[in-house]
Amino acid sequence: MNADLLKETFLSLVAPDLPNEWDVEEAVEKLAGLDEHRCHSIMNQVPVIWPVSHSLCFDYLKAAADALSCIEPVTLPIWVNRTLDQYEKNGLHSARDYMANVEENFLCPLRGEAGLAFTEVAGRLLPYLRGLSGVKLDLAAAPVVSTDTATIFVPPEISLFREGGDNFLLYKLIVTYQWAFIAQGTLTVTPPQNGNREPEPPGETLWLQEFLHSFANPVLAGDIYHLLETARITRFLEKELPGLMRRWRDLGAEGTIAAGAAACSNECMAVLRRILLEHRGDAAVWPLSVRACRAVVEEHRQARSAYDSITATTKLFPLLHALAPEYSSQAPPLFQGYLRLDAVQAARRERLAELEERFIDALATRLVNFFRRNGQSVENAESSEKLESASNLEQGVALIITGNEKQQNDPAAQTLLLTVNNEEVETGEELEDLASSIISELGYLPERYVSSAAGRAGTGYAPDQGGTDATGSGLTAPVTYDEWDFRRNDFRKSWVIVQEKELPLLHSSFVRETISRYHGQIVRLRHQFEMLRQSERFVRRQHDGEDIDLDAVLESLADARAGLAPSDRLFVRLQRDQRDIAVLFLIDMSNSTQGWVARTIKESLVLLCEALSVVGDRYGIYGFSGMRRLRSEFFHIKGMDEPYDEAARQRIGSIAPREYTRMGPAIRHATSILRRVEARTRLLITLSDGKPEDYDDYKGEYAIEDTRHALLEARAAGIHPFGITIDRQAHEYMDHMFGERNAIFIDDARKLPGRMPELYRMLTR
Amino acid sequence: MSNTRLDEHRIENEPYYLTQGHEVALAEAAYRSGLPLLLKGPTGCGKTRFMQYLAWKLGRPLITVSCHDDLSTSDLVGRYLIRGGEAVWTDGPLTLAVRAGAICYLDEIVEARKDTTVVIHPLADDRRELPIEKRGELLTAPEEFMLAVSYNPGYQSVLKDLKPSTRQRFVALSFSYPDPEREAEIVAREGRVGFDVARALVKLGGMTRGLKDSGLPEGASTRLLIQAGKLMGLGIDTRSACHHGITEALTDDPELLQAIDEMVSSIF
Numbered sequence A: 001m002n003a004d005l006l007k008e009t010f011l012s013l014v015a016p017d018l019p020n021e022w023d024v025e026e027a028v029e030k031l032a033g034l035d036e037h038r039c040h041s042i043m044n045q046v047p048v049i050w051p052v053s054h055s056l057c058f059d060y061l062k063a064a065a066d067a068l069s070c071i072e073p074v075t076l077p078i079w080v081n082r083t084l085d086q087y088e089k090n091g092l093h094s095a096r097d098y099m100a101n102v103e104e105n106f107l108c109p110l111r112g113e114a115g116l117a118f119t120e121v122a123g124r125l126l127p128y129l130r131g132l133s134g135v136k137l138d139l140a141a142a143p144v145v146s147t148d149t150a151t152i153f154v155p156p157e158i159s160l161f162r163e164g165g166d167n168f169l170l171y172k173l174i175v176t177y178q179w180a181f182i183a184q185g186t187l188t189v190t191p192p193q194n195g196n197r198e199p200e201p202p203g204e205t206l207w208l209q210e211f212l213h214s215f216a217n218p219v220l221a222g223d224i225y226h227l228l229e230t231a232r233i234t235r236f237l238e239k240e241l242p243g244l245m246r247r248w249r250d251l252g253a254e255g256t257i258a259a260g261a262a263a264c265s266n267e268c269m270a271v272l273r274r275i276l277l278e279h280r281g282d283a284a285v286w287p288l289s290v291r292a293c294r295a296v297v298e299e300h301r302q303a304r305s306a307y308d309s310i311t312a313t314t315k316l317f318p319l320l321h322a323l324a325p326e327y328s329s330q331a332p333p334l335f336q337g338y339l340r341l342d343a344v345q346a347a348r349r350e351r352l353a354e355l356e357e358r359f360i361d362a363l364a365t366r367l368v369n370f371f372r373r374n375g376q377s378v379e380n381a382e383s384s385e386k387l388e389s390a391s392n393l394e395q396g397v398a399l400i401i402t403g404n405e406k407q408q409n410d411p412a413a414q415t416l417l418l419t420v421n422n423e424e425v426e427t428g429e430e431l432e433d434l435a436s437s438i439i440s441e442l443g444y445l446p447e448r449y450v451s452s453a454a455g456r457a458g459t460g461y462a463p464d465q466g467g468t469d470a471t472g473s474g475l476t477a478p479v480t481y482d483e484w485d486f487r488r489n490d491f492r493k494s495w496v497i498v499q500e501k502e503l504p505l506l507h508s509s510f511v512r513e514t515i516s517r518y519h520g521q522i523v524r525l526r527h528q529f530e531m532l533r534q535s536e537r538f539v540r541r542q543h544d545g546e547d548i549d550l551d552a553v554l555e556s557l558a559d560a561r562a563g564l565a566p567s568d569r570l571f572v573r574l575q576r577d578q579r580d581i582a583v584l585f586l587i588d589m590s591n592s593t594q595g596w597v598a599r600t601i602k603e604s605l606v607l608l609c610e611a612l613s614v615v616g617d618r619y620g621i622y623g624f625s626g627m628r629r630l631r632s633e634f635f636h637i638k639g640m641d642e643p644y645d646e647a648a649r650q651r652i653g654s655i656a657p658r659e660y661t662r663m664g665p666a667i668r669h670a671t672s673i674l675r676r677v678e679a680r681t682r683l684l685i686t687l688s689d690g691k692p693e694d695y696d697d698y699k700g701e702y703a704i705e706d707t708r709h710a711l712l713e714a715r716a717a718g719i720h721p722f723g724i725t726i727d728r729q730a731h732e733y734m735d736h737m738f739g740e741r742n743a744i745f746i747d748d749a750r751k752l753p754g755r756m757p758e759l760y761r762m763l764t765r
Numbered sequence B: 001m002s003n004t005r006l007d008e009h010r011i012e013n014e015p016y017y018l019t020q021g022h023e024v025a026l027a028e029a030a031y032r033s034g035l036p037l038l039l040k041g042p043t044g045c046g047k048t049r050f051m052q053y054l055a056w057k058l059g060r061p062l063i064t065v066s067c068h069d070d071l072s073t074s075d076l077v078g079r080y081l082i083r084g085g086e087a088v089w090t091d092g093p094l095t096l097a098v099r100a101g102a103i104c105y106l107d108e109i110v111e112a113r114k115d116t117t118v119v120i121h122p123l124a125d126d127r128r129e130l131p132i133e134k135r136g137e138l139l140t141a142p143e144e145f146m147l148a149v150s151y152n153p154g155y156q157s158v159l160k161d162l163k164p165s166t167r168q169r170f171v172a173l174s175f176s177y178p179d180p181e182r183e184a185e186i187v188a189r190e191g192r193v194g195f196d197v198a199r200a201l202v203k204l205g206g207m208t209r210g211l212k213d214s215g216l217p218e219g220a221s222t223r224l225l226i227q228a229g230k231l232m233g234l235g236i237d238t239r240s241a242c243h244h245g246i247t248e249a250l251t252d253d254p255e256l257l258q259a260i261d262e263m264v265s266s267i268f
Helices: A003-014 A021-033 A037-042 A054-070 A075-088 A090-099 A100-113 A118-133 A164-183 A207-213 A216-238 A242-250 A253-258 A267-278 A288-300 A307-324 A341-373 A378-384 A387-398 A405-409 A429-442 A448-456 A510-517 A519-530 A550-561 A596-615 A646-653 A663-675 A700-718 A731-738 A747-762 B002-007 B023-032 B049-059 B073-077 B093-100 B116-119 B178-191 B195-208 B222-233 B238-250 B254-267
Strands: A140-142 A153-156 A398-403 A413-419 A421-426 A479-485 A490-502 A533-543 A571-577 A581-586 A617-627 A632-638 A679-688 A720-726 A742-748 B037-041 B062-068 B078-083 B086-090 B104-108 B130-133 B139-142 B147-152 B173-175
Touching: A003 A021, A003 A037, A037 A054, A037 A075, A037 B147, A054 A090, A054 A100, A075 A090, A075 A100, A075 A490, A090 A164, A100 A207, A100 B173, A118 A140, A118 A153, A118 A164, A118 B254, A140 A405, A153 A164, A164 A216, A164 A242, A164 B178, A164 B254, A207 A216, A207 A341, A216 A242, A216 A267, A216 A288, A216 A307, A242 A632, A242 B254, A253 B073, A267 A307, A307 A596, A307 A646, A341 A429, A341 A448, A341 A617, A341 A679, A398 A533, A398 B173, A421 B049, A479 A663, A510 A519, A510 A596, A510 A646, A519 A747, A571 B195, A581 A747, A596 A617, A596 A646, A596 A720, A617 A663, A632 A646, A632 A663, A632 B023, A663 A679, A663 A700, A679 A747, A700 A720, A720 A731, A720 A747, A731 A742, A742 A747, A747 B173, B002 B093, B023 B049, B023 B173, B037 B049, B049 B104, B049 B147, B073 B078, B078 B254, B093 B104, B093 B130, B093 B139, B093 B147, B178 B195, B195 B238, B195 B254, B222 B238, B222 B254, B238 B254
Parallel strands: A140 A153, A490 A632, A581 A617, A581 A679, A679 A720, A720 A742, B037 B147, B037 B173, B062 B104, B104 B147
Antiparallel strands: A398 A413, A413 A421, A479 A490, A533 A571, A617 A632, B078 B086, B130 B139
C-alpha cells in the first residue's frame, strides 16, 4: 500500500481527532512497503491503541512492520495487548522497550520458554508466606533479594531453570529463607542479657550494625555472619520444612550452582560457601587454604541462635581477614540475598513510630474516658488552671509493668497496670497488645509515650470525635477500576478513578412538596407495600408442623371410615417468608437530565422511599456523574444502612444534573458496595436517561460494551442488575447491556413516579 | 417408650478427650450448681467431643440438637401427632431431656431463630422450668438436667449473634485449638498416625490459621487434621491426603488452594 492511502486510512480510523500530519506521515512511512493484508492487520489495531495514548500509537506504527517480520498477523492483537499492559503498568518508555524486542519480550514467554515472573506467582506466594509466618509480611519485586523484616524482596523474574515448576521452587526457597531470617532473628540479633548485669536498653540503632562496624572490614564480617546464618537457617529448615528442602536437593548441584553459591570470586569465601551450604553430613575434605577455619565451623554446626553465629564470626574474621585482606563485596547465593541493615532499621523505625502513635492514641482515649466517667472534665480542669492541671495529670499517670525477673524477656507474661493518681484503671486488650509489641521491639516502654498520652488527654483530645468533612469533599480515598475495552477483549488496567463524594446540600422544600402533591398515591403505595412485608402465615395440610389441622384430621377420619385412603397431611405449619433484600439505586446525574427529567427522577425516589419505609428492605441511593476517566464521581445520597431521615431527604432534594454518564465505573463501585452487604437477594437498579457517555472516548460501542461488562461482573458477584431508562423510544442496546428482560424503558418521564414503586414491587415479589 | 429412646443417648465408653485447662472441673461445678453452659470456639476444635466426655463423666444421657434456621419451638418442646385416629403428644428433645434429667446440647445455637431460642430462657435461669403451652404443663427440671449450647464466634454475621438476654444466663467456656504438642497428641491418636506425621499436620494447621488476612476466615480445624491423618493411615499418599482432606475442604479460591498445597509440599 502506498503512503497516501495509509495516511488516509489512519486519519479515518482516528477521526474526529486530527493528529499532526507530519507525525502520521513519519509513522506510516515504514509500512509503505508491506502488502495489503499486513497493512490491514496493523491498521486494525489503531483504534485499540489511539484512545489510550497517541504517542504510543505512533510508536506502534513504527515498530509494527519489524514486529510482523517475526510474528504472524493473527498474533498481532496479543502483542498489542501485552504492549498496552506494559504501558498501563510502567508507562510509555517501558512500552517502547517492550515493542523493541519482540523475540525476547513477547515470543519467548508465548512459547513458554521464558522465566517465571513474580506477577504470575504473587497470588500463590503471598498466602504461602503469610501462612508460614502467621504475621502480615509483604512481598515485592526488587533487583536484589533482601528483606527489611516487613517486606521480602524477590527478583521480578526467575529464569534459571527450563521448567517453570523449578523456577517456582526457587521463588519459594527465597521467600522461605528470608522469612526464616526474620523469624530466627538473624537481622535483629542482640547479645544475651546477663543475669547479674543491668540489661542495656536496646538503642535506636541496630545492634548488628554496630557489631559489624567494629571490624576492620565490615563487608567481610557481614558476609561471614550472613553465610553462617544461612548455614544455620538451612539446618533449621531441614528440620521444619523437610519437603521443601528435599525437593530443592533433588534439583542437585545444578540447583546450588544456579542459586549462585559458587559464584564467588574470592577463593576462600567460595570454598567456605561450598562447605557450609553443600555439606551433606559426610566429612567434607577441607582444602588447605581454609583448614584453619575448620574448628570454628565444626563448632558452629551446633548453633542454636543468631548470637552463636555472632560468636563464630568473631572467631572466623581474623582467620579470613589474614587469608583475604583485600576482600570486597561478593554476590551472595540467590536465596540468601543481601543484608540490608539500613532498610531493616528504617522498617523498624516506621513500625515503632506507628506503634507509638497507636499506643499514645489508645492510652489517651482511655484516659479521657476515665476522666469522663469519673465526672472529672479534663477540659474544665484545664480552663481553670491550665498549666497546673496538665502537668498534674502527667505526673499522676503511671504505667507499671509487672512480671517476675525470669519472665522479663517474655512480654506475654508481663502485666500492664495503669494508674491515675494511684487509682488503677483498666487497660484493655488493645493497649496491652500494643505495649507488649513495643516491649518486644525496644525492650522497654519509653516513659515519654505515657507522658505524651497524658498530655494529649489533657488537651481534651478524643480521636473518635473526628468530624465529617465539609460538603462536596471526598468521603473516602479514591478507588481505581479497570475498564473493559471490547476491541482489545481485555481490561484497561486501573483506568478510572472513582471518588465517593458528599452532595452539597441545598435547603429546599422539594421533598415536602412532593409528599403533599402525591399524598393519595403514597397512601395507596404504602398499602400495597405492606403486603410485601415479612409475612407469617399458617399453611394447612402439611406432612409436618406445629399443630394439628383439625379439618384435615376430620376429613381423613371420615375417609378412613368410608374405606378411602386417608391423607397423612394433617398438620398446620407456620410459614415465614423472610424478605432479605438489599437494593442499591444508582441515579444518573448527568447533564442531559436537566429540567423535568431530573425532577421526576427525584419525585420517584421520594415516592419509593416512602413506600419502602413500610417494607423494611435495606436500600441505598447513590448518584454518579463526572468527566473523563480521572474524575468519575460517586455521590452518597443514602447509605445502605442509614435511616431515611431528614438528612437523606435533604440529599434527595439536592440531586441535580452535573456532568457526564460514565456508567461502567459507577456500576463497578456500586457492585463493590453491594458485595459487602449480606442479603439473600441483592439488587442494583440503575436509573438513567440514555446511553452511557463521557467527554473522552467513552461513547458509542465502547461505552455500551464496558457498561455491559460491568453489569456482567455484578451478576458474577451474585447481584441482580436492573435498568430503568427514560427515553423517547426503546433502544436495542438496552437489552444488550442489561440482558433481556432486565431493563425497561419509560417513554414519558411523568409516568416514572407511578411506575417505579410498582416495578420495584414486581422485582422483589 | 421414652426410656428406650433415652438409652440411645447414653454414652457407654469413655470418649477420648484431652483436657486443655480446667474446663472439665468448671463444667462439673456448673453442673452441680444447676447452671447452664455456653461453649464457644471455632469449628472442629472439640466442643462436641467435650460434651460427650462430660456426659460420660457425669453418667447422664446426652441429647444433641443441631440448630438451623427452620427449627421451631415445637421441634424442641414437642407436638401432637396423629396416631391411629388419636392425637398423641410426643416430647421434643428438650422436653425429653428435662423429664429424664439428661444433658441437652443445642449445637450452633445462633443458627436458630431468636424467637425459638427464647424457650430456653426459663430453663436457663434459677427457675429451671419448661412450660409446655400446648399441654398446659409446667415441667421443673430435676437436678440432673443440664442445658448446654455452643456457637462459633468466628463466622457469625451481624445478623447472627446471641441476644444479651440469652447469653447472660450461661457459664461460658471458650475453646480454641489446643497448643501444638497437645494437638499433635490428639491428631496422632484420633487419626492413627505416627507422632512425627501428627506434628507435621499440626504445623500445617497452624500455617493455614495464619491466613485470615489473605481470605481464609478459618484455618484447618483439629477435626480436618485428624481427617487427613485417617486418610494417610489407610494408605493414601501424604500429599493427596492433605489435598483432599484439608486444602480442598478449606477453600475454593484457586490461589489459596495453590498456596496451601505449597505449604503441604514444604512440610512433607
